Amino acid sequence: MTTTLYEDRESAIHRLNPVTKLVAMLSIIIIVFAVQIWWVALGIVVFIVVPAAVVSGTGGRLLSLSLKLLLPILIVLVLLQGLFFPEGTTVLAEFGPARVTVEGLMFALGIGSRIAALVLCSLVLLLTTNPALLMTSLTEKGMSPKMSYVISSTLQIIPAFQTRAQSILLAQQARGLRLKGNPLRRAGAILPLVSPLVLGMFTDVEERSTAMEARGFSSPATHTSFVVVPDPVGQKIARWLLIAVAVASVVLSLLGVFK
Amino acid sequence: MSTSHTPVEANKVRNRVLIAIGAVVIIATYLYLVLGQPSEFAEGDFGQASLIAIIGYLLGSVLIAVGTIHRLPTTTIALVPVAIAVNIVVGQLSASIGLPIYLDSIGTILVGVLAGPAAGALTGALTNVIWGMTISPIALPFAVTAVVIGVMAGYAGRLGMFRRFYLAPIAGLITGIVAALVSSPIAAFIFGGATGGGNGAIVAAFRAVGNSLLASTTFQGLLSDPLDKVITFTIVVIILFALPSRFRSRFPFVREYNVFGKQSELAAPTRATRTGEAGDAAAASTSGDDSASTDGTPTPKG
Numbered sequence: 001m002t003t004t005l006y007e008d009r010e011s012a013i014h015r016l017n018p019v020t021k022l023v024a025m026l027s028i029i030i031i032v033f034a035v036q037i038w039w040v041a042l043g044i045v046v047f048i049v050v051p052a053a054v055v056s057g058t059g060g061r062l063l064s065l066s067l068k069l070l071l072p073i074l075i076v077l078v079l080l081q082g083l084f085f086p087e088g089t090t091v092l093a094e095f096g097p098a099r100v101t102v103e104g105l106m107f108a109l110g111i112g113s114r115i116a117a118l119v120l121c122s123l124v125l126l127l128t129t130n131p132a133l134l135m136t137s138l139t140e141k142g143m144s145p146k147m148s149y150v151i152s153s154t155l156q157i158i159p160a161f162q163t164r165a166q167s168i169l170l171a172q173q174a175r176g177l178r179l180k181g182n183p184l185r186r187a188g189a190i191l192p193l194v195s196p197l198v199l200g201m202f203t204d205v206e207e208r209s210t211a212m213e214a215r216g217f218s219s220p221a222t223h224t225s226f227v228v229v230p231d232p233v234g235q236k237i238a239r240w241l242l243i244a245v246a247v248a249s250v251v252l253s254l255l256g257v258f259k
Numbered sequence: 260m261s262t263s264h265t266p267v268e269a270n271k272v273r274n275r276v277l278i279a280i281g282a283v284v285i286i287a288t289y290l291y292l293v294l295g296q297p298s299e300f301a302e303g304d305f306g307q308a309s310l311i312a313i314i315g316y317l318l319g320s321v322l323i324a325v326g327t328i329h330r331l332p333t334t335t336i337a338l339v340p341v342a343i344a345v346n347i348v349v350g351q352l353s354a355s356i357g358l359p360i361y362l363d364s365i366g367t368i369l370v371g372v373l374a375g376p377a378a379g380a381l382t383g384a385l386t387n388v389i390w391g392m393t394i395s396p397i398a399l400p401f402a403v404t405a406v407v408i409g410v411m412a413g414y415a416g417r418l419g420m421f422r423r424f425y426l427a428p429i430a431g432l433i434t435g436i437v438a439a440l441v442s443s444p445i446a447a448f449i450f451g452g453a454t455g456g457g458n459g460a461i462v463a464a465f466r467a468v469g470n471s472l473l474a475s476t477t478f479q480g481l482l483s484d485p486l487d488k489v490i491t492f493t494i495v496v497i498i499l500f501a502l503p504s505r506f507r508s509r510f511p512f513v514r515e516y517n518v519f520g521k522q523s524e525l526a527a528p529t530r531a532t533r534t535g536e537a538g539d540a541a542a543a544s545t546s547g548d549d550s551a552s553t554d555g556t557p558t559p560k561g
Binding site for chain 2: 003004005029030033034036069072073074076077079080081083084085086097098107108111112114115118119122123126131144146147149150151153154155157158160161162164165169179183186187189190191193194195197198199201202204205208209212213217218250253254
Protein backbone atom coordinates (compact mmCIF):
# COMPACT_ATOMS: atom_id res chain seq x y z
CA MET A 1 0.00 0.00 0.00
CA THR A 2 1.32 3.42 -0.93
CA THR A 3 1.31 6.03 1.79
CA THR A 4 -0.13 8.99 -0.03
CA LEU A 5 -2.41 9.40 -2.98
CA TYR A 6 0.18 11.43 -4.94
CA GLU A 7 0.72 10.43 -8.57
CA ASP A 8 3.96 11.60 -10.12
CA ARG A 9 3.14 13.05 -13.53
CA GLU A 10 3.99 16.01 -15.68
CA SER A 11 1.20 18.57 -16.06
CA ALA A 12 0.36 22.22 -15.59
CA ILE A 13 -1.48 21.39 -12.36
CA HIS A 14 1.45 19.37 -11.03
CA ARG A 15 3.81 22.26 -11.77
CA LEU A 16 1.80 24.81 -9.76
CA ASN A 17 3.37 25.85 -6.49
CA PRO A 18 1.95 23.51 -3.80
CA VAL A 19 0.94 26.44 -1.62
CA THR A 20 -1.11 27.86 -4.50
CA LYS A 21 -2.96 24.56 -4.78
CA LEU A 22 -3.51 24.38 -1.03
CA VAL A 23 -4.83 27.94 -0.90
CA ALA A 24 -7.07 27.21 -3.89
CA MET A 25 -8.44 24.09 -2.18
CA LEU A 26 -9.14 25.85 1.11
CA SER A 27 -10.66 28.88 -0.64
CA ILE A 28 -12.96 26.71 -2.74
CA ILE A 29 -14.10 24.78 0.33
CA ILE A 30 -14.78 28.00 2.24
CA ILE A 31 -16.62 29.56 -0.73
CA VAL A 32 -18.77 26.44 -1.16
CA PHE A 33 -19.71 26.42 2.53
CA ALA A 34 -20.29 30.18 2.57
CA VAL A 35 -22.47 30.47 -0.52
CA GLN A 36 -24.84 27.63 0.52
CA ILE A 37 -26.35 27.21 -2.95
CA TRP A 38 -26.20 23.65 -4.22
CA TRP A 39 -25.66 24.53 -7.88
CA VAL A 40 -22.71 26.77 -7.02
CA ALA A 41 -21.02 23.82 -5.30
CA LEU A 42 -21.84 21.44 -8.16
CA GLY A 43 -20.77 24.08 -10.70
CA ILE A 44 -17.39 24.44 -9.00
CA VAL A 45 -16.98 20.65 -9.02
CA VAL A 46 -17.99 20.26 -12.66
CA PHE A 47 -16.25 23.29 -14.13
CA ILE A 48 -13.13 23.64 -11.95
CA VAL A 49 -12.29 20.53 -9.93
CA VAL A 50 -13.03 17.82 -12.49
CA PRO A 51 -11.33 19.68 -15.41
CA ALA A 52 -8.28 20.24 -13.19
CA ALA A 53 -8.11 16.50 -12.53
CA VAL A 54 -8.53 15.69 -16.23
CA VAL A 55 -5.82 18.18 -17.29
CA SER A 56 -3.44 16.70 -14.73
CA GLY A 57 -4.13 13.18 -15.98
CA THR A 58 -5.53 11.99 -12.64
CA GLY A 59 -9.18 11.89 -13.73
CA GLY A 60 -9.34 8.09 -13.58
CA ARG A 61 -7.91 7.91 -10.07
CA LEU A 62 -10.23 10.71 -8.96
CA LEU A 63 -13.21 8.79 -10.31
CA SER A 64 -12.29 5.51 -8.61
CA LEU A 65 -11.40 7.21 -5.32
CA SER A 66 -14.58 9.26 -5.25
CA LEU A 67 -16.65 6.16 -5.98
CA LYS A 68 -14.97 4.49 -3.01
CA LEU A 69 -14.99 7.40 -0.55
CA LEU A 70 -17.83 9.66 -1.61
CA LEU A 71 -20.52 7.39 -3.01
CA PRO A 72 -21.26 5.50 0.25
CA ILE A 73 -21.65 8.80 2.13
CA LEU A 74 -23.89 10.29 -0.54
CA ILE A 75 -26.10 7.18 -0.62
CA VAL A 76 -26.46 7.19 3.18
CA LEU A 77 -27.14 10.93 3.05
CA VAL A 78 -29.93 10.65 0.48
CA LEU A 79 -31.52 7.69 2.27
CA LEU A 80 -31.24 9.37 5.68
CA GLN A 81 -32.43 12.84 4.74
CA GLY A 82 -34.74 11.71 1.96
CA LEU A 83 -36.65 9.29 4.18
CA PHE A 84 -36.29 10.75 7.68
CA PHE A 85 -36.77 14.49 7.66
CA PRO A 86 -39.46 15.22 10.26
CA GLU A 87 -39.32 18.96 9.48
CA GLY A 88 -40.42 18.34 5.87
CA THR A 89 -43.98 19.30 4.87
CA THR A 90 -44.24 18.42 1.16
CA VAL A 91 -44.64 14.65 1.32
CA LEU A 92 -44.01 12.69 -1.88
CA ALA A 93 -44.43 9.17 -0.54
CA GLU A 94 -44.88 7.48 2.80
CA PHE A 95 -43.62 4.08 4.05
CA GLY A 96 -44.55 3.58 7.68
CA PRO A 97 -42.28 5.84 9.75
CA ALA A 98 -40.33 6.92 6.65
CA ARG A 99 -41.58 9.85 4.60
CA VAL A 100 -40.02 11.07 1.38
CA THR A 101 -40.19 14.87 1.49
CA VAL A 102 -39.09 17.53 -0.97
CA GLU A 103 -37.42 19.46 1.85
CA GLY A 104 -35.45 16.40 2.89
CA LEU A 105 -34.23 15.74 -0.63
CA MET A 106 -33.29 19.39 -1.15
CA PHE A 107 -31.43 19.30 2.15
CA ALA A 108 -29.55 16.17 1.04
CA LEU A 109 -28.70 17.92 -2.24
CA GLY A 110 -27.33 20.97 -0.41
CA ILE A 111 -25.21 19.00 2.03
CA GLY A 112 -24.21 16.40 -0.56
CA SER A 113 -22.96 18.98 -3.07
CA ARG A 114 -20.82 20.57 -0.36
CA ILE A 115 -19.36 17.24 0.79
CA ALA A 116 -18.62 16.37 -2.86
CA ALA A 117 -16.79 19.68 -3.34
CA LEU A 118 -14.86 19.20 -0.07
CA VAL A 119 -13.77 15.64 -0.86
CA LEU A 120 -13.06 16.09 -4.57
CA CYS A 121 -11.10 19.30 -4.04
CA SER A 122 -8.90 17.67 -1.39
CA LEU A 123 -8.41 14.61 -3.59
CA VAL A 124 -7.22 16.71 -6.55
CA LEU A 125 -4.75 18.49 -4.28
CA LEU A 126 -3.47 15.17 -2.89
CA LEU A 127 -3.30 13.46 -6.30
CA THR A 128 -1.31 16.25 -7.91
CA THR A 129 0.90 17.47 -5.06
CA ASN A 130 4.07 15.82 -3.82
CA PRO A 131 3.66 15.93 0.00
CA ALA A 132 7.39 16.55 0.53
CA LEU A 133 7.28 19.53 -1.82
CA LEU A 134 4.14 20.84 -0.12
CA MET A 135 5.90 20.73 3.24
CA THR A 136 9.02 22.41 1.84
CA SER A 137 7.05 25.26 0.33
CA LEU A 138 4.92 25.70 3.45
CA THR A 139 8.12 25.94 5.48
CA GLU A 140 9.37 28.57 3.03
CA LYS A 141 6.16 30.47 3.72
CA GLY A 142 6.81 30.44 7.46
CA MET A 143 5.39 27.16 8.77
CA SER A 144 7.47 25.67 11.58
CA PRO A 145 10.03 23.14 10.30
CA LYS A 146 8.91 20.96 13.21
CA MET A 147 5.45 20.73 11.66
CA SER A 148 6.83 19.67 8.30
CA TYR A 149 9.15 17.20 10.02
CA VAL A 150 6.23 15.57 11.85
CA ILE A 151 4.02 15.31 8.77
CA SER A 152 6.75 14.16 6.36
CA SER A 153 8.22 11.58 8.69
CA THR A 154 4.79 10.21 9.62
CA LEU A 155 4.10 9.63 5.93
CA GLN A 156 7.36 7.70 5.71
CA ILE A 157 6.83 5.65 8.88
CA ILE A 158 3.30 4.47 8.14
CA PRO A 159 4.24 1.79 5.53
CA ALA A 160 6.92 0.42 7.89
CA PHE A 161 4.37 0.31 10.72
CA GLN A 162 1.82 -1.40 8.52
CA THR A 163 4.36 -4.08 7.66
CA ARG A 164 5.23 -4.42 11.36
CA ALA A 165 1.55 -4.69 12.32
CA GLN A 166 1.05 -7.39 9.71
CA SER A 167 4.00 -9.43 10.95
CA ILE A 168 2.84 -9.07 14.58
CA LEU A 169 -0.59 -10.27 13.46
CA LEU A 170 0.90 -13.30 11.71
CA ALA A 171 3.26 -14.06 14.61
CA GLN A 172 0.45 -13.96 17.17
CA GLN A 173 -1.79 -16.09 14.95
CA ALA A 174 1.02 -18.60 14.67
CA ARG A 175 1.01 -18.73 18.50
CA GLY A 176 -2.67 -19.53 18.49
CA LEU A 177 -4.36 -16.12 18.59
CA ARG A 178 -7.86 -16.43 17.18
CA LEU A 179 -9.44 -13.58 15.27
CA LYS A 180 -12.68 -15.36 14.38
CA GLY A 181 -15.78 -15.53 16.53
CA ASN A 182 -17.89 -12.97 18.34
CA PRO A 183 -16.84 -9.33 18.75
CA LEU A 184 -15.94 -9.83 22.40
CA ARG A 185 -13.52 -12.57 21.49
CA ARG A 186 -12.01 -10.48 18.72
CA ALA A 187 -11.67 -7.54 21.13
CA GLY A 188 -9.54 -9.80 23.31
CA ALA A 189 -7.13 -10.09 20.38
CA ILE A 190 -6.39 -6.37 20.40
CA LEU A 191 -3.97 -6.26 23.30
CA PRO A 192 -1.54 -8.92 21.99
CA LEU A 193 -1.52 -7.01 18.69
CA VAL A 194 -1.23 -3.47 19.97
CA SER A 195 1.29 -3.79 22.79
CA PRO A 196 4.23 -5.08 20.68
CA LEU A 197 3.55 -2.29 18.21
CA VAL A 198 3.57 0.40 20.89
CA LEU A 199 6.60 -0.99 22.70
CA GLY A 200 8.50 -1.07 19.41
CA MET A 201 7.53 2.55 18.86
CA PHE A 202 9.48 3.71 21.89
CA THR A 203 12.71 2.23 20.59
CA ASP A 204 12.15 4.12 17.35
CA VAL A 205 11.59 7.37 19.19
CA GLU A 206 14.80 7.13 21.15
CA GLU A 207 16.92 6.55 18.05
CA ARG A 208 15.20 9.33 16.17
CA SER A 209 15.46 12.01 18.80
CA THR A 210 19.16 11.34 19.29
CA ALA A 211 19.76 11.51 15.55
CA MET A 212 17.72 14.71 15.27
CA GLU A 213 19.51 16.47 18.09
CA ALA A 214 22.85 15.47 16.60
CA ARG A 215 21.81 17.28 13.41
CA GLY A 216 20.76 20.52 15.04
CA PHE A 217 17.01 19.96 14.74
CA SER A 218 16.09 22.25 17.62
CA SER A 219 18.65 24.91 16.70
CA PRO A 220 16.97 28.34 16.74
CA ALA A 221 18.95 29.41 13.65
CA THR A 222 17.01 29.78 10.39
CA HIS A 223 16.84 26.46 8.59
CA THR A 224 17.72 26.45 4.91
CA SER A 225 16.08 24.17 2.40
CA PHE A 226 17.74 21.75 0.00
CA VAL A 227 14.94 22.12 -2.54
CA VAL A 228 13.74 25.54 -3.63
CA VAL A 229 10.19 25.48 -4.94
CA PRO A 230 9.56 28.04 -7.72
CA ASP A 231 6.87 30.56 -6.85
CA PRO A 232 6.09 32.92 -9.78
CA VAL A 233 4.57 36.35 -9.09
CA GLY A 234 1.40 35.40 -10.99
CA GLN A 235 0.67 32.65 -8.49
CA LYS A 236 1.27 34.94 -5.54
CA ILE A 237 -1.31 37.35 -6.95
CA ALA A 238 -3.68 34.45 -7.67
CA ARG A 239 -3.38 33.30 -4.06
CA TRP A 240 -4.24 36.70 -2.64
CA LEU A 241 -7.19 36.96 -5.04
CA LEU A 242 -8.46 33.54 -3.93
CA ILE A 243 -8.12 34.49 -0.29
CA ALA A 244 -9.91 37.79 -0.96
CA VAL A 245 -12.80 36.02 -2.70
CA ALA A 246 -13.07 33.48 0.12
CA VAL A 247 -13.09 36.18 2.79
CA ALA A 248 -15.63 38.21 0.81
CA SER A 249 -17.92 35.19 0.47
CA VAL A 250 -17.74 34.56 4.22
CA VAL A 251 -18.55 38.21 4.99
CA LEU A 252 -21.43 38.25 2.52
CA SER A 253 -22.72 34.97 3.90
CA LEU A 254 -22.67 36.23 7.49
CA LEU A 255 -24.49 39.37 6.30
CA GLY A 256 -27.18 37.07 4.95
CA VAL A 257 -26.77 37.92 1.25
CA PHE A 258 -27.10 34.31 0.08
CA LYS A 259 -30.31 33.57 1.95
CA MET B 260 -2.94 27.16 5.84
CA SER B 261 -3.40 30.76 4.95
CA THR B 262 -2.55 31.78 8.51
CA SER B 263 1.20 32.25 8.23
CA HIS B 264 3.46 33.10 11.09
CA THR B 265 7.07 34.08 11.51
CA PRO B 266 9.51 31.20 12.07
CA VAL B 267 11.53 33.03 14.70
CA GLU B 268 12.49 31.22 17.90
CA ALA B 269 9.64 30.14 20.09
CA ASN B 270 7.86 33.07 21.58
CA LYS B 271 6.18 32.05 24.79
CA VAL B 272 3.57 34.79 24.92
CA ARG B 273 2.64 34.45 21.26
CA ASN B 274 2.24 30.67 21.56
CA ARG B 275 0.08 30.98 24.65
CA VAL B 276 -2.04 33.59 22.90
CA LEU B 277 -2.44 31.34 19.84
CA ILE B 278 -3.50 28.40 22.00
CA ALA B 279 -5.88 30.57 24.02
CA ILE B 280 -7.48 32.04 20.88
CA GLY B 281 -7.74 28.56 19.37
CA ALA B 282 -9.49 27.23 22.47
CA VAL B 283 -11.86 30.21 22.60
CA VAL B 284 -12.70 29.82 18.88
CA ILE B 285 -13.49 26.12 19.36
CA ILE B 286 -15.64 26.70 22.43
CA ALA B 287 -17.45 29.64 20.81
CA THR B 288 -18.08 27.57 17.68
CA TYR B 289 -19.51 24.72 19.72
CA LEU B 290 -21.72 27.00 21.80
CA TYR B 291 -22.98 28.82 18.72
CA LEU B 292 -23.77 25.58 16.91
CA VAL B 293 -25.59 24.06 19.86
CA LEU B 294 -27.41 27.13 21.16
CA GLY B 295 -27.94 29.05 17.91
CA GLN B 296 -29.13 26.04 15.96
CA PRO B 297 -32.95 25.84 16.36
CA SER B 298 -33.94 29.06 14.57
CA GLU B 299 -32.04 28.19 11.42
CA PHE B 300 -32.97 24.58 11.53
CA ALA B 301 -36.71 25.31 11.46
CA GLU B 302 -36.40 26.20 7.78
CA GLY B 303 -34.62 22.93 7.10
CA ASP B 304 -31.46 24.67 5.98
CA PHE B 305 -28.42 25.53 8.05
CA GLY B 306 -25.75 26.54 5.59
CA GLN B 307 -24.65 29.27 7.99
CA ALA B 308 -24.11 26.64 10.69
CA SER B 309 -22.06 24.46 8.31
CA LEU B 310 -19.87 27.44 7.45
CA ILE B 311 -19.31 28.29 11.09
CA ALA B 312 -18.67 24.63 11.94
CA ILE B 313 -16.03 24.14 9.28
CA ILE B 314 -14.24 27.49 9.72
CA GLY B 315 -14.42 27.69 13.51
CA TYR B 316 -13.29 24.14 14.16
CA LEU B 317 -10.53 24.15 11.53
CA LEU B 318 -9.23 27.56 12.55
CA GLY B 319 -9.25 26.60 16.22
CA SER B 320 -7.40 23.34 15.53
CA VAL B 321 -4.79 25.07 13.36
CA LEU B 322 -4.18 27.76 15.99
CA ILE B 323 -3.74 25.17 18.71
CA ALA B 324 -1.42 23.04 16.56
CA VAL B 325 0.72 26.06 15.61
CA GLY B 326 0.80 27.31 19.19
CA THR B 327 1.73 23.95 20.70
CA ILE B 328 4.40 22.78 18.27
CA HIS B 329 6.87 25.47 19.33
CA ARG B 330 6.53 24.55 22.97
CA LEU B 331 7.49 20.92 22.55
CA PRO B 332 11.03 19.60 23.07
CA THR B 333 12.71 17.36 20.50
CA THR B 334 11.97 14.09 22.37
CA THR B 335 8.27 14.86 22.17
CA ILE B 336 8.45 15.96 18.54
CA ALA B 337 10.13 12.63 17.74
CA LEU B 338 7.34 10.81 19.56
CA VAL B 339 4.52 12.44 17.59
CA PRO B 340 5.07 10.77 14.16
CA VAL B 341 5.24 7.26 15.63
CA ALA B 342 2.18 7.95 17.75
CA ILE B 343 0.27 9.08 14.65
CA ALA B 344 1.42 5.96 12.82
CA VAL B 345 0.15 3.84 15.75
CA ASN B 346 -3.21 5.64 15.60
CA ILE B 347 -3.59 4.96 11.90
CA VAL B 348 -2.24 1.42 11.80
CA VAL B 349 -4.24 0.24 14.83
CA GLY B 350 -7.34 2.01 13.48
CA GLN B 351 -6.97 0.11 10.23
CA LEU B 352 -6.19 -3.14 12.06
CA SER B 353 -9.34 -2.78 14.14
CA ALA B 354 -11.41 -2.23 11.00
CA SER B 355 -9.75 -5.13 9.19
CA ILE B 356 -10.39 -7.70 11.93
CA GLY B 357 -13.96 -6.48 12.12
CA LEU B 358 -14.14 -4.81 15.54
CA PRO B 359 -17.13 -2.54 16.08
CA ILE B 360 -14.95 0.19 17.68
CA TYR B 361 -12.61 2.72 16.06
CA LEU B 362 -9.47 2.34 18.23
CA ASP B 363 -7.89 5.18 16.27
CA SER B 364 -6.60 7.27 19.17
CA ILE B 365 -4.25 4.97 21.12
CA GLY B 366 -1.20 7.02 20.07
CA THR B 367 -2.88 10.34 20.84
CA ILE B 368 -3.83 9.25 24.36
CA LEU B 369 -0.40 7.74 24.98
CA VAL B 370 1.29 10.99 23.99
CA GLY B 371 -1.16 13.04 26.03
CA VAL B 372 -0.46 10.99 29.16
CA LEU B 373 3.32 10.85 28.71
CA ALA B 374 4.04 14.32 27.33
CA GLY B 375 1.12 16.49 28.34
CA PRO B 376 -2.04 18.07 26.92
CA ALA B 377 -0.16 20.24 24.39
CA ALA B 378 1.60 17.24 22.86
CA GLY B 379 -1.68 15.29 22.88
CA ALA B 380 -3.48 18.10 21.09
CA LEU B 381 -0.80 18.29 18.41
CA THR B 382 -0.80 14.52 17.89
CA GLY B 383 -4.57 14.52 17.58
CA ALA B 384 -4.71 17.38 15.09
CA LEU B 385 -1.96 15.97 12.90
CA THR B 386 -3.42 12.46 13.02
CA ASN B 387 -6.50 13.73 11.25
CA VAL B 388 -4.40 15.72 8.78
CA ILE B 389 -2.41 12.57 7.92
CA TRP B 390 -5.56 10.44 7.89
CA GLY B 391 -7.02 12.96 5.45
CA MET B 392 -3.89 12.82 3.30
CA THR B 393 -3.58 9.05 3.17
CA ILE B 394 -6.96 7.42 3.63
CA SER B 395 -9.87 9.79 3.32
CA PRO B 396 -10.25 13.60 3.36
CA ILE B 397 -13.44 13.10 5.39
CA ALA B 398 -11.28 12.87 8.52
CA LEU B 399 -10.12 16.49 8.20
CA PRO B 400 -13.19 18.31 9.59
CA PHE B 401 -13.07 16.01 12.64
CA ALA B 402 -9.57 17.19 13.63
CA VAL B 403 -10.99 19.19 16.52
CA THR B 404 -12.34 16.02 18.17
CA ALA B 405 -8.86 14.51 18.11
CA VAL B 406 -7.45 17.72 19.62
CA VAL B 407 -9.97 17.52 22.46
CA ILE B 408 -9.17 13.83 23.06
CA GLY B 409 -5.43 14.57 23.25
CA VAL B 410 -5.95 17.48 25.65
CA MET B 411 -8.29 15.48 27.87
CA ALA B 412 -5.86 12.55 27.99
CA GLY B 413 -3.13 14.99 29.04
CA TYR B 414 -5.19 16.47 31.85
CA ALA B 415 -6.33 12.99 32.91
CA GLY B 416 -2.65 12.09 33.32
CA ARG B 417 -1.95 15.32 35.17
CA LEU B 418 -4.85 14.77 37.56
CA GLY B 419 -3.57 11.31 38.43
CA MET B 420 -6.15 9.24 36.53
CA PHE B 421 -3.35 6.92 35.40
CA ARG B 422 -2.01 6.24 38.90
CA ARG B 423 -4.61 3.57 39.53
CA PHE B 424 -5.56 0.99 36.97
CA TYR B 425 -9.32 1.42 37.48
CA LEU B 426 -9.31 5.22 37.14
CA ALA B 427 -8.20 5.24 33.50
CA PRO B 428 -11.47 3.79 32.09
CA ILE B 429 -13.36 6.52 33.99
CA ALA B 430 -11.19 9.15 32.31
CA GLY B 431 -11.93 7.35 29.05
CA LEU B 432 -15.67 7.53 29.67
CA ILE B 433 -15.55 11.28 30.32
CA THR B 434 -13.31 11.86 27.30
CA GLY B 435 -15.66 9.80 25.14
CA ILE B 436 -18.69 11.82 26.21
CA VAL B 437 -16.92 15.12 25.50
CA ALA B 438 -15.64 13.77 22.17
CA ALA B 439 -19.18 12.79 21.18
CA LEU B 440 -20.53 16.22 22.11
CA VAL B 441 -17.78 18.05 20.19
CA SER B 442 -18.03 15.93 17.05
CA SER B 443 -21.82 15.80 16.77
CA PRO B 444 -22.16 19.30 15.21
CA ILE B 445 -19.60 18.27 12.59
CA ALA B 446 -21.51 15.10 11.77
CA ALA B 447 -24.79 17.03 11.66
CA PHE B 448 -23.91 20.34 10.01
CA ILE B 449 -21.14 19.30 7.63
CA PHE B 450 -22.09 15.72 6.80
CA GLY B 451 -25.85 15.82 7.34
CA GLY B 452 -25.55 12.83 9.67
CA ALA B 453 -24.08 10.60 6.97
CA THR B 454 -20.63 9.74 8.29
CA GLY B 455 -20.84 6.03 7.56
CA GLY B 456 -23.31 3.22 6.88
CA GLY B 457 -23.86 1.97 10.44
CA ASN B 458 -23.80 5.44 11.97
CA GLY B 459 -26.27 6.66 9.34
CA ALA B 460 -28.73 3.91 10.26
CA ILE B 461 -28.55 4.86 13.96
CA VAL B 462 -29.04 8.56 13.12
CA ALA B 463 -32.02 7.58 10.92
CA ALA B 464 -33.58 5.69 13.82
CA PHE B 465 -33.32 8.74 16.11
CA ARG B 466 -34.66 10.96 13.33
CA ALA B 467 -37.60 8.62 12.75
CA VAL B 468 -38.81 9.20 16.30
CA GLY B 469 -38.72 12.95 15.73
CA ASN B 470 -35.38 14.18 17.09
CA SER B 471 -33.53 17.07 15.48
CA LEU B 472 -30.53 16.20 13.35
CA LEU B 473 -28.06 17.57 15.91
CA ALA B 474 -29.74 15.63 18.71
CA SER B 475 -29.67 12.47 16.59
CA THR B 476 -25.97 12.72 15.78
CA THR B 477 -25.26 13.51 19.44
CA PHE B 478 -27.11 10.37 20.58
CA GLN B 479 -25.34 8.34 17.90
CA GLY B 480 -21.97 9.66 19.11
CA LEU B 481 -22.87 8.93 22.72
CA LEU B 482 -23.61 5.33 21.76
CA SER B 483 -20.19 4.72 20.20
CA ASP B 484 -17.57 7.22 21.45
CA PRO B 485 -17.63 6.59 25.23
CA LEU B 486 -17.33 2.80 24.73
CA ASP B 487 -14.49 3.29 22.27
CA LYS B 488 -12.61 5.62 24.60
CA VAL B 489 -13.14 3.39 27.67
CA ILE B 490 -11.54 0.52 25.77
CA THR B 491 -8.77 2.71 24.34
CA PHE B 492 -7.87 4.21 27.74
CA THR B 493 -7.85 0.71 29.23
CA ILE B 494 -5.49 -0.54 26.53
CA VAL B 495 -3.24 2.49 27.05
CA VAL B 496 -3.10 2.05 30.83
CA ILE B 497 -2.29 -1.66 30.44
CA ILE B 498 0.54 -0.85 28.03
CA LEU B 499 1.87 1.95 30.22
CA PHE B 500 1.85 -0.22 33.33
CA ALA B 501 3.78 -2.85 31.41
CA LEU B 502 6.53 -0.35 30.57
CA PRO B 503 9.54 -0.21 32.89
CA SER B 504 9.17 2.82 35.18
CA ARG B 505 12.64 4.02 34.09
CA PHE B 506 11.12 4.33 30.63
CA ARG B 507 8.03 6.25 31.67
CA SER B 508 9.86 8.63 33.95
CA ARG B 509 12.03 9.73 31.05
CA PHE B 510 9.25 12.15 30.15
CA PRO B 511 9.49 15.47 32.01
CA PHE B 512 5.69 15.74 32.12
CA VAL B 513 5.45 12.36 33.86
CA ARG B 514 7.99 13.46 36.46
CA GLU B 515 6.57 16.91 37.00
CA TYR B 516 3.01 15.80 37.64
CA ASN B 517 3.72 12.35 39.02
CA VAL B 518 1.47 10.84 36.37
CA PHE B 519 2.07 7.28 37.56
CA GLY B 520 2.26 8.01 41.26
CA LYS B 521 5.07 6.71 43.42
CA GLN B 522 6.68 4.47 40.80
CA SER B 523 8.17 7.41 38.95
CA GLU B 524 9.64 9.08 42.00
CA LEU B 525 12.98 7.42 41.35
CA ALA B 526 13.90 9.90 38.68
CA ALA B 527 12.85 13.33 39.93
CA PRO B 528 10.30 13.30 42.69
CA THR B 529 8.76 16.71 43.14
CA ARG B 530 8.30 19.98 41.36
CA ALA B 531 10.49 21.67 43.95
CA THR B 532 13.62 19.91 42.77
CA ARG B 533 12.97 20.55 39.13
CA THR B 534 15.44 23.39 38.86
CA GLY B 535 18.23 20.86 38.71
CA GLU B 536 16.59 19.25 35.75
CA ALA B 537 19.22 20.06 33.11
CA GLY B 538 21.54 17.51 34.68
CA ASP B 539 19.22 14.53 34.77
CA ALA B 540 17.48 15.56 31.58
CA ALA B 541 20.79 15.16 29.82
CA ALA B 542 21.09 11.69 31.29
CA ALA B 543 17.54 10.70 30.44
CA SER B 544 17.53 12.23 26.98
CA THR B 545 17.68 15.70 25.53
CA SER B 546 14.57 17.51 26.56
CA GLY B 547 12.99 20.55 28.08
CA ASP B 548 9.78 20.35 30.00
CA ASP B 549 6.30 20.65 28.63
CA SER B 550 5.96 24.31 29.41
CA ALA B 551 9.49 25.29 28.47
CA SER B 552 9.71 28.16 26.06
CA THR B 553 13.20 27.41 24.82
CA ASP B 554 13.21 24.57 22.35
CA GLY B 555 14.97 21.44 23.42
CA THR B 556 18.11 22.80 25.00
CA PRO B 557 17.49 23.31 28.70
CA THR B 558 19.72 25.90 30.27
CA PRO B 559 21.09 25.02 33.69
CA LYS B 560 19.82 27.30 36.40
CA GLY B 561 21.76 28.16 39.52
